[in-house]
Each structure stands twice: as structure tokens, then as C-alpha cells.
Amino acid sequence: MPINTRNALNFSGGPGALPEIVLRQVQTAIIAVPEVGLSILGISHRSDWFAGIVRETEENIRALLNLPEDFHILFLQGGATQQFSQVPMTLLRGRRHAADYLDTGYWSRKVIAEAMREGPVRVVWSGERCGYRRLPREEELTFSPDAPYLHYVSNETVEGLQFHRILGRDDVPRVCDMSSDFLSKPCQADKFSLIYAHAQKNIGPAGVTIVLVRDNVVQSAPQNLPAFLDYRRHVEAHSNLNTPPVFAIYVVLLVTRWLRDQIGGLDNMARINHRKAQRLHAAIDDSDGFYRHWGDGDDRSDMNVAFSLPDAAREKRFFADASLAGFSGLEGHRALGGARASIYNALEPAAVERLVEFLDDFRRRNPR
Template sequence: MSTNPKNTLNFSGGPGALPDVVLNQVQQAIINVPEVGLSILGISHRSAWFENVVRETENNIRTLLGLPADYHVLFLQGGATQQFSMVPMTMLRGKKHPAEYFDTGYWSRKVITEAMREGPVRVIWSGEKAGYRCLPTEEELDFSPHAPYIHYVSNETVEGLQFDRIPGRDDVPRVCDMSSDFLSRPCDAGKFSLIYAHAQKNIGPAGVTIVLIRDEVVQNAPRNLPAFLDYRRQVETHSNLNTPPVFAIYVVLLVTRWLLRDIGGLENMAQINRQKSQLLYRMIDGSDDFYRNWGDTAFRSDMNVAFTLPTKALETAFLDQAAEAGFSGLGGHRALGGVRASIYNGLTLEAVETLTQFMDDFRTQQRRQ
């Protein structure tokens, strides 16, 4: 049972809802971590206890993903935004051939802007002309074998678009921003040279960013980078170069335990997430165009369901009534507007059922007026 009923109806795009069992454990830990006798907010990052937290969290992620042994798991700061720069500083700086980036939505555009500061970039595909309502098919892509790496965003949170495949060439390093669908489904992590994901969607609170990086990338990194922005130094210090976000990493540990022990792994998590998204898309598709999905059907996200109503006035009324009914976070991103239901790991199937019932009632109410 939730300690706060409103938490169960939190459809925010981020930070997102956390599982009740995790929230209850966090509540206890803020007062007293049982095995230490101190508040989590006052435990040293140099303590043996925290070293064990980092080790277990890393091992849990390895287990969930079946991560190959030649990868490092890092817990960094700066959000995904810092990775927009760290990746090209490490893999593009000084290179002759351009890195290849996908322009698939709001966040990928931000990534490209930062990469261009470090070296040549080729936008291999852009969804701008289509209003960012679709993703590329394999036939539309022409990869270069000489690119230092290929970069894409696996799930665009603003537009509600998600890749259902791993694009690219196996002989060119892949880099992926998985911030909004990391650990929401199985992933063949061995096909990537680097994966990064800030935590505040599926895996914890804001403050920590997970980076999975192949050892080859670490060893080939430039040796003149600032220590904080150098993957090599972060690996050497086991994510403890400077004071790390102890609290946020501890919550990630609790979420990975929940995924392993309560959910039973990422296959089960993916099945639950598909059930949630299918409920919402059935409601949208069966509404006689009262609710209108933003993205094309083939590219719909299981994480972020973005949609509009026939008029801005109806959208405003919908959001106002939703807030009165106890729903939170349904307003669309400021760049797009409309409505967005983010249904990350911590949001329950029951919460989505409650939302679809509200959507059905609202539509019926408006049709009668």
C-alpha cells in the first residue's frame, strides 16, 4: 500500500515515480540504514559500506543486462547532459571522419549541438521535416564504415518515439542515450561501445548517471582530459574520484534489487511496460480521434505516451480535471505541449487503468455537452 496515494498517479516525464517498496526503504534509510545505524544522508562515501553499495549495484546491473566482462559500470554526475560532451571529447576529438548522429527529436538535437563543439558530425537522418513523428527505417540509413562512432537516442521522451531495434553497423562503435528506457526491457548491451542513462526515469532519483563503457574505449581515450571528464580516471577510482551522490546511488541499488527480486528480471519488466502502454494506446485509438497520438503507430514508445486533444481548450480542461482527480505530471513537454503520460518502471498497471478510465469518462462528458 502506498504511503502517499498521490505517488501512485505520478505520470511525470522525470523525475518519475519510484516503486512503493523502494520508497518505504528509502524512508527508513533517511533516518537509519539498519546495517550502519546512520542516516543515508550522513554516511561517508569512503566507508566500506558504500564501497559494497557500489559493488552490488554494479553487479546487479551486470546481471540484469547480461553485461560482458570487458565493460565498466560507472556512476557519474552531471546527468545525460554531461555525457553529451564527454562522449565526443573521448571518441571524436582529433578525428578526421565525422561521427554519425541521428536527429530524432528534442533530446537528440541537444546531443548534436554539443558534439559539434568537439569535432566533425554528420547527421545521418533527421525527422525534422516530418515534425519528429517517426524514426528512420533501416532502408533510409547509409552508414559509413569510417565513422568514429554512431550515436542515437533509444527513446525520445518528448515526442514519445522509441526504437524497437538496434540500428547501425556492428563494425562501427555504437553509443546510445538510453536515459528514458534503460532497464525497462532487455538490451543486447554487447552491441554497444558506450551506453549512458541518467537515473530519474526508471532507475532512481536525479543525481546519478549510469555509464556502461567498453574497456577498449577507456584505453583509447585521450590522456589530456580533465580528471572529472576522463572515463579512465573514473574507472580507476571506481566512480569515487570526488564525492559521489551517495543517496542517489543507494536508491539505484534498491531499484535494481526490486527488478531482480520482485519483478524477476527485465523480460518481466518489459511485459508489464507493454501492458501499460497498450492500455493507453487502445484508449487513444478507440476514441474516434478525440485523443490523437503524436507519433506514428510504428514508432510509439512504451515509456512516454504523447497525445493531443482536438483543441487547446479541451487540453486545458483535461489537465485541470486530471489534477483535481489526483493525477500528476500529465502536461506535455514545454517544447511540444499537449498531454504526455510517462509510464516508467515504477508506475503500476493499476495507475494506467485508472488513467484510461478517467480518459474515457472525460471523453464521454465532453461528447454530451
């Protein structure tokens, strides 16, 4: 696919772009998976072939992250939103001490609201006073040694803020929503007890959520949870408790192969992503204030670049011109407005260069 197609210039916050090689493989699989001769949309989730797909996808993720053996890898449904509830149902229900949560943006606020339904929650730090324009500094954080766990969102897609360090105490389980930067870089998974990420940012289409969960979390879960919300049952069923999203899991497999074989692992992916982000952030910083970042410099995301234009009229013209130029997905989230360029794994560096050229050209044609 040439760079001027909509797929190549898809800066959507999610579902996001997929690698060209994966799209071509999916195109073939829609008609017939080569090894099976059936459409991927009609292959049974009880088939030996699909069981092999699940195993290989698990193995690829384990290898990419150097994941310890005591982690289970699950492919679940319900998106990250289901995990907002399933995590506290597993780790907080019936506990006396409050869980520690960080309030760093749009998605953190949603997570906290759901956790409060299950038990006591202590908000360690909130970005509300600063308008969610930055993340906390170390000296602003005091974590409880008695908390059943610490939860935070590694990358806030709406505000374009990303933690570039691991938070918390080693003696308190860490839980992290990595939905928008999972498999975009190494993440020291061994420092966490539970990681979850829905697929539609860096790793596949909507429909599947990946959960990495330590065995001690699974085994200590309450015994009276509904089966669909019990990690134990999903582990026993090998992510096949009910009809799983076969198509979405298959695409995740193809993406993990791409990361392994074409990209060469997560260290290389991180370098590519960081260079893309630096290029785009620099273009905004060098615009003499025409474009303005939402977040502070040290906390800016390598995945989502949120920015504003001088006024509503130019903003409207910006989106119209961007669409005519072949760009998609540059509108900011409805909760924040403005503009946002999401530069997930599959977004090629050449697409970022095209966007930088467009930003510069639009600024020259629309001076303040």
C-alpha cells in the first residue's frame, strides 16, 4: 500500500493502524486461511488449529516480554473496561485496606469509579488541579505498604501523557492498564502482578483484551465470582471458556510475528516509536506557539500527541484540510477537543514525516 492511502495515514486513537503485511495476510485469511482452507471468520474455536493459534500467540508474547513462567496469558473479551471491574473484584473485594490508585487522566477516572464499587480506594495523586497536563513527580507520591495493590494507567491516550518509569513499592502488587502502549516497548513485566491491554491500539483489532496475570493472583481470587469474571476459570479453559474472538486473536498472532520477525523485538520497536514521537513533538514545539501541546514535556507520550490550534476557526479548517490531504483520525477525544495524532506501532515513520510537512504547510497558509 503506498503511503498516500488512508490506511497509511491513519492517526486514529483506536482502533488504530495495522501493519501492511498483517493487513495483506488478513485479506487472504478472510477468504481462506492457507493452512486450513476455511475463512478465518468461520473456523471453529474448538478446532485443533485454533488451539495452536492461542498457544503460539502466548509463546510470542512471553518471548517478546521475557515474561516469567508464573504468568498466565489470557485472551479475554469485554475490553479494558471489563478489567476496571474484574481487577478489584479479584484483589479488593472484602479487603480492609484501601487499594492505591492514581488519577492521571480520562481513563484513570473511569477506572477509579469502578473500583470504588468493590471496596476502599485511596487516590494517591490526582491531576485534576493541574488540568491533567502532567504526571506526578516521585516526591509527590506516598504509597501505602498495606494496600492490596497499586493501580495506574501507563499511557493516557486522551491527554497524551505517558509514564516513562515504573511506579510503586516492590512489596505491593502492581496492576497496570497498558492498553495504549502494550508491546510498543519493553515493560519489565516481572515488576507487575497483573497487566491488561485491549488490542485496538498497537496489537490488533477490537474484540480481544490481553491479560497477563501471576498465578498467585489467580489462585487467591475469591471463590464466589461469576465464571466469566474469574481469572481462574479462564486459565483452566485456556482462554476458551466461551466462544472467543477467533478473528481478533488471529490478528494479534500476526502482529506478534511482525514484531518478532520484521521489527526484531520490542527494543527496536521502542526506538522506532520514540523517534517518531520526537519528530512530531519537535514540529509542534518549533511552531512558534501556533500549535500547543496539551501535556508537559517530560510526560509527553510516545503514543499519542495531543495539541491545540490558535482558535476554533483554524481548528475546523485544519481537520477539513487534513482529510482532503488523506489523513484520518486527527480529531481530539470528545472529552478534551483539540487535535491528537496517535502514532502506534504500525504507523510508519514516513507517515509522521507527511504529517510534519502538513503541519508546517498549514501554519504558513493560516498565519495568526
